[in-house]
Structure formats: structure tokens, C-alpha cells
Amino acid sequence: MPIKIPDQLPAREILVREGVSIMDERTARRQDIRPLQIGLLNLMPNKIRTETQFARLMGATPLQVELTLVRVGHHKSKNTSEDHLISFYQTWDEVKDRKFDGFIITGAPIELLPFEQVDYWKELEQILDWTTTNVHSSFFICWGAMAAAWHFHRVPKYTLEKKAFGVYRHGNNVPASPYLAGFSDDFAIPVSRWTEVRSADIPTESGLEILMESDVTGPGLLSELMGNRLYMFNHIEYDSTSLKEEYDRDVAAGVPIDVPHEYYPNNDPGRPPLNRWRSHAHLLFGNWINRVYQTTSFELGKVGVSKVQKLTA
Template sequence: MPIKIPDTLPAFETLVHEGVRVMSETAAIRQDIRPLQIGLLNLMPNKIKTEVQMARLVGASPLQVEFTLVRVGGHKAKNTSEEHLLSFYQTWDEVKDRKFDGFIITGAPVETMPYEDVTYWSEMQQIFDWTATNVHSTLNVCWGGMAAIYHFHKVPKQALKQKAFGVYRHRNLKPSSVYLNGFSDDFQVPVSRWTEVRRTDIEKVPGLEILMESDEMGVCLVHEKAGNRLYMFNHVEYDSTSLADEYFRDVQAGIPIKMPHDYFPHNDPELAPLNRWRSHAHLFFGNWINEIYQTTAYDLTKIGTTSEAEAG
């Protein structure tokens, strides 16, 4: 089944061109099934690019998914038009009475700041707490993952001496995990961050299980069964050119930056990078969506209740 998004959303035509099945409201109504409700709290500056990246992976599922775009209400976007936000986004305050089968919280360009100094941190704390009662499974990505694991468990982030930037080999630490079904033992993942969450701090918290790790870049993916949460610190969702866009942006701005590790062929930025993580990105999101489908309540109102927890 396809993903249901507004047919005027810029991502619509991009996904159709890529062969991702999308559907209109009319077509969705004809199918007598309950679509999975997946929300995306988009904290990234270029919201349209992130919409495409996430919708591409969520929409590859064989299940019908209704995709809801959400933004924080206490922050004014600088790189996305107000018209786009008003047309396609709801604030968290507008959706907080709803229940979601799955909810994605993205990264944000504030990772070097203390969490408490982020202007919308108070709203983020409310959102994290809300996911515990209104969302069946939450996927927290990059800064979203670091902020969530700090909020729930006070696991700190640590500043890096230089930006972790490039494509790095990762190891599958838990092949039996439903989220790593079909994964290779060794695979590539894009990394772009100035901070990290360390294994030694994660291991102090009972119930946190490390699923993916890089010898060079550290922990990548953590699962918390009790809260039905995933903390992903890197960027499996990235496009082929995402790291190149960041690199050339900083070069043009005169910001010191090293060439992304193991990304451009022969370390030549004139050559187009090869995407070596796409298949595992689809596997990961497909596994997440499938696990949601297998374990969520049919009655949305039961999400977050004791009866749903007992059923899971």
C-alpha cells in the first residue's frame, strides 16, 4: 500500500518520480483498512528536503501509511516559507490530542548548545513526555535521539574535537533484533554531527540496548523496549548528495571543514558520491514500520494504555 500525503506537497512529485507509491485522500478512503498513523516532527532547517527523505523510506512499506507533518510552535523557521508551513504542517499543540502508531523526531542544528539553552526546549520536553502516552513507537534521529535519551535518562552528549563527518562502517551487534532483520554484519552509515553519546554512559542505564556501533564513530542505534523507543544518532535517511551539500556549503562560506570520510570516489569532490547505505536505510525503516504494524493497537485510543502495554 502507498503512503498518503497531500498531492500538492513538493515531496509528492519527487516520490512519484522515484517510483514510491503515493495515494490521494479519495483513493485512501476506498480501502476499508485502518492506515498506520505516522507523524514527523521536523526540526531541520530545510524542511522540504527532510520531508522527502523520511517520506521516501516510510512510503516504501507495503502497508498504508498516513503521514502527518508536525512542527514545534515555539520556533519560527528561517529556511522554509510560512506558506509551506501553514499549508502542510500542524503545530504539536494542534496534534497533541491525537494518537500515533509511530512518530519520528528529527535532528536539529543546535547540537553544540546545552539542551536547556535551546529556545524550544520546554516544548520538546512536553513532546517527549507526550510520546510516552500518545505514541506506540518513537524513532528519535541524530539531535532528536541525543535529546530524547538525555530527557528520559539524563545520558549526556559529549562535544567532539572535530566534526564526525563522512560514511563509516558499522557493525550489527544484535542480528536477532526485529529492527535489524536482514541486515548485513557490516554496513555503511552516513555520519554528520559535532557531538556523541558514549557507550559507557548508555551502559549505566538498565533497559537500553545498543544495536549498531562503529569502531570509529561509536554508538549509532539504541533500543529501549520499555518505552518502545529507538535512538538513532546517525543519518541512514540521507540522500546520496546530503554530505556533499554540507561540505560545499561550508567551503563556500569559508568555514573550515574536512572532506567527508570515505564518501567521494578517490577522495575527489569532483566525482559524484555513490550511495552505499540506501538498502539498509530501507531495511531499517521497513523493519520499524512492520514491528509497529505487528504490535500496535487496532483501536488508536488504546495506544499508550495499560491494555496495549500488556498486549505488547
């Protein structure tokens, strides 16, 4: 099944060119099925790029997905036009009475700030608490994952001496996990961050399980059964050229930056980079969507009820 996104969303043209199946509003209304309701809280500065990346991965799954774009209400974007935000986004205040089968919170380029100094931290804490009652399964990405791990389990983040930047091999720690069905024993994932979490800080009683881990960059993906949450500390959703654009930007600005690890052929920035993570990105999101479909309530209004019962028992 295709993904349903607004007809005029800029990502639509890109996805159509790539062959991703897109459903228009009229066709979606004719289908006698309940699409999965997925929300995307987009904290990245280039919102159009990020919308496209996540829509691409969800549009490749065999289930019908209806994507709702969400933004924090108490932060003004410097990199995306207000017209785009007004046309395609809703604030969390506008959606907080809704229920979602799945909800994604992206990364944000603010990882060096203490969480409490982020200007929308109080609102984000409210959103994270809201996911326990109004969302069946949450998927946190990069800084969003660190923020959620701190909020729910007080897992700290540490500043790195040098940016973890490039494509790193990760091991498959739990091959039997439904989220890793079909995964290789090891695989490449893009990493771009100045901070890290450490496996030694994950509370044993938290129910958090390390699904992916790198010998160099540490935990890559955690799952949490009780809260039905995934924490991805890296950017598996990245395009082929995302790391290149970050590298070129820093070089042009005179910012000291290493050539991204194992990204360019022969580590030569003059050559086109190779995408060695695309298949696993599609696999992870396909597994997540499939898991959401198998475990969510058919009646959307009942989403979150069983989670609240478990958490208050």
C-alpha cells in the same frame, strides 16, 4: 501499500518521479483498512528536503502509512516559508490530543548548544513526555536522539574536537533484533555531527540496547523495549548528495571542513558520491514500520495505554 501525504506537498512530485507509490486522498478513503498513523516532528531547517527523505523510506514499506507533519509552535523557521508551514504542518498543540502508531523526531543543527539553551527545549520536553502516552513507538534521529536519550535517561553528549563527517562502517551487534532483520554484519551509514554519546554512559538499568556501533563514531542505534523507542544518532535517511551539499556549503563559506570520510570515490570531491547506505535505510524503516504494525493496537484510541501501565507498575 503506498504512503498517504497531502496532494500538494512538494515531496509528492519528487517521490512520484522516483517510483515511490503515493496514495491520494480519494483512494485512501476507499480502502477498508486502518492506515498506520505516523507523525513527523521536523526540526531540520530544510523541511521540504527532510519531508521527502522520510516519506521516501516509509512509502517503500508494504503497509499503508498516513503521514502527519508536525512542528514546534514556539520557534520560527528561517529556512521554510510560512505558507508551506501553514499549508502542510500542524503544531504540536494542534495534534497533542491525537494518538499515533509511530512518531519520528528529527535532528536539528543545534547540537553544540546545551539542551536547556535551545529556545524550544521546554516544549520538546513536553512532546517527549507526551510520546509515552500518545505514541506506540517513537523513532528519534541524530540530535533528536541525543535529546531524547538525555531527557529519558540522562545520557550526556560530548563535543568532538573535529566534526564526525562522512560515511562510516557500523557493526551489527544484535542480529536477532527485529529492527535489524536482513542486515549485513557490517554496513555504511552517513554521519554528520559535532557531538557524540558514549556507550559507557548508557545506564545498565535503562533497558537501552546498542544495536549498531562504529569503532570510530560510537553507538549508532539504540533500542528501548520498555518505552518502545529507537534512537538513531546518525543520518541514515540522507539523500545521496546530502553530505556533498553540506561540504560544498562549508567550503564556500570558508569554514574548515575535511572531505567527507569514505564518501567520494577515491576521496575525490570532483567525482559524484556513491550511496552505500540506501538499502539499509529502507530495511531499517521497513523493519520499524512492520514492528509497529505487528504490535500496535487495532483501536487507535488504545495506543499508549499498555505503555503507561508498564511505566506506572
